[in-house]
Amino acid sequence: MSNKDLLLLIEQKRIELIQVAMKDGLASSTAIKFSQELDNLLNEYYRKHTKKIASH
Numbered sequence: 001m002s003n004k005d006l007l008l009l010i011e012q013k014r015i016e017l018i019q020v021a022m023k024d025g026l027a028s029s030t031a032i033k034f035s036q037e038l039d040n041l042l043n044e045y046y047r048k049h050t051k052k053i054a055s056h
Contacts, residue, residue, distance in 0.1 A: 003045070003048065003049075006041065006044060006045050006048070007045070010041045010042060010045060013034060013037055013038045013041055014038060016034050017031060017034040017035055017038055020034055
């Protein structure tokens with residue numbers, strides 16, 4: 001997956017999280033699930049980004 005694709009997924013998940021949190025609250029099971037998914041996407045982006053920097 002390219003960085004561009006990953007950034008698009010991150011932005012999409014962030015928007016979904018905000019919408020669910022506004023509707024159901026941050027403590028709702030759906031908001032927690034989306035938050036965890038966003039964390040995983042951000043961690044993947046961070047791993048790819050730091051790996052690219054370390055190889056230079």
